[in-house]
Amino acid sequence: MKHLKTLLYTSFILAILFLSACEKKETPDTQQLVDQAIAAHGGQNLDKAVVTFKFRDRQYRALRDQGAYVYSRTFTDDSTGQRMHDVMSNSGFKRTANDVEVELPEERQQAFTSSINSVVYFALLPYFLNDAAVQKEYLGEATLKGEPYHKIKVTFAQEGGGEDYEDEYVYWFHQKNHTMDYLAYSFKEEDGSRGTRFREAVNPRKVGDVLFQDYINYTSKEKFPLQNFDKAFEAGKLEKVSEINLEDVKVSKL
Numbered sequence: 001m002k003h004l005k006t007l008l009y010t011s012f013i014l015a016i017l018f019l020s021a022c023e024k025k026e027t028p029d030t031q032q033l034v035d036q037a038i039a040a041h042g043g044q045n046l047d048k049a050v051v052t053f054k055f056r057d058r059q060y061r062a063l064r065d066q067g068a069y070v071y072s073r074t075f076t077d078d079s080t081g082q083r084m085h086d087v088m089s090n091s092g093f094k095r096t097a098n099d100v101e102v103e104l105p106e107e108r109q110q111a112f113t114s115s116i117n118s119v120v121y122f123a124l125l126p127y128f129l130n131d132a133a134v135q136k137e138y139l140g141e142a143t144l145k146g147e148p149y150h151k152i153k154v155t156f157a158q159e160g161g162g163e164d165y166e167d168e169y170v171y172w173f174h175q176k177n178h179t180m181d182y183l184a185y186s187f188k189e190e191d192g193s194r195g196t197r198f199r200e201a202v203n204p205r206k207v208g209d210v211l212f213q214d215y216i217n218y219t220s221k222e223k224f225p226l227q228n229f230d231k232a233f234e235a236g237k238l239e240k241v242s243e244i245n246l247e248d249v250k251v252s253k254l
Contacts, residue, residue, distance in 0.1 A: 030138040033150050033173055034129050040178035042210040043127040048254040049208070054247040055119055062120045065254055071120050088113045123212070123246055126171065126180045133157045139170065142230045144182060148175040151227060170226045179204070179211070184229040196220070198229040198238055208251025215244040 038044075051062045058075040070089040077084050082097040093109045095102045104112075121128055129136070139151040149172040156167065172182035184198045199215040206212075218238035220229075232238055 027138055028150060030136045030152055033138075033152060033178075034126065034136060036178040037126045037171075037173045037180050038129065040211065041126055041180065042206070042208075045209045045251070045253070046124060046127050049210075050252045050254065051124065051210075051249070053123060053212075053249040055123070055245070060116075060119060060123070062124065063254075071116050073116055073119070086112055086116060088116050122215075122244065125183070129154065129171075133159065139227050141175075142172060144172060144230055144234060147181075149173060149181070149230075150175055151230070153227065168226055170229070172230060180213075182230065182233075184226045186226060196226065196229075197241070198233060199244065200233070203245075205249075207249045208253070210251050212246055212249050214246060216240060217242045217244055 046064055048065050049063075051064075053060055058073050061070075061072045061074075063070040068090055070087065072085065072087045074083070074085050076082070077097070080097075083099075085096045085099075087094050093104075093113045095104055095109075095112065128134070133156045135155045135157060137153040137155075139153050142149045142151045152171050152173065154169040154171065167185060167187050169183060169185045171180055173179070174181055179201075181201045182199065184196065186194050186196050188194060196219065198218040198220075200218070201213040201215055203214040204211055217240070218229075218233070219241050220232055220238050222232070222237065224232065229238070
């Protein structure tokens with residue numbers, strides 16, 4: 001009888017453990033994870049602010065004021081020696097050469113606008129991940145360099161998603177400190193094919209209560225889904241393409 005009770009008790013415990021193991025783990029709130037990441041990076045300090053930085057010998061300025069924005073870049077054209085100044089804002093795009101406005105076809109304006117917007121977008125991430133066109137999807141957990149992460153996919157609605165609305169992103173947010181330490185994205189190449197990149201954040205530093213990071217840029221000759229870049233990175237299958245370094249970063253509040 002004693003052995004029977006022991007057997008029944010053991011069976012009961014095993015059943016409880018089995019049910020617990022089978023119980024589906026609750027999916028984290030994707031929006032909350034993004035909000036935590038934006039807060040961890042000091043995104044609230046970018047709502048009314050001016051950010052300036054140098055990137056690849058070009059000077060950038062990003063002014064944001066509760067949805068209104070003015071982004072600009074200044075550089076010297078190597079072929080002409082002219083001082084170029086590009087400005088994009090809610091009202092459009094304008095280029096000047098040595099302070100004289102340059103007339104450009106619509107196609108060139110769109111190309112320059114896209115180029116400026118891309119640099120500012122990456123520089124201020126994850127600030128833009130609550131834009132109206134952003135669509136978020138939780139992909140699960142991951143481990144990179146022994147650290148725990150939440151993995152989130154981002155796509156864009158066509159309406160309000162801009163010229164590159166077909167681009168896709170995957171972000172890895174640290175489960176404890178909520179920082180965006182890795183990201184992968186797909187983009188359209190000039191020949192119309194899709195290219196991919198994986199970025200590892202390095203050199204994190206706070207400027208004006210905003211966390212800025214540089215990145216090591218990787219790619220792979222193999223074709224696989226964006227969400228699998230973490231596994232390829234851990235396996236050492238990625239090739240370094242470049243470094244994304246922001247220099248002389250400054251933040252001033254409006």
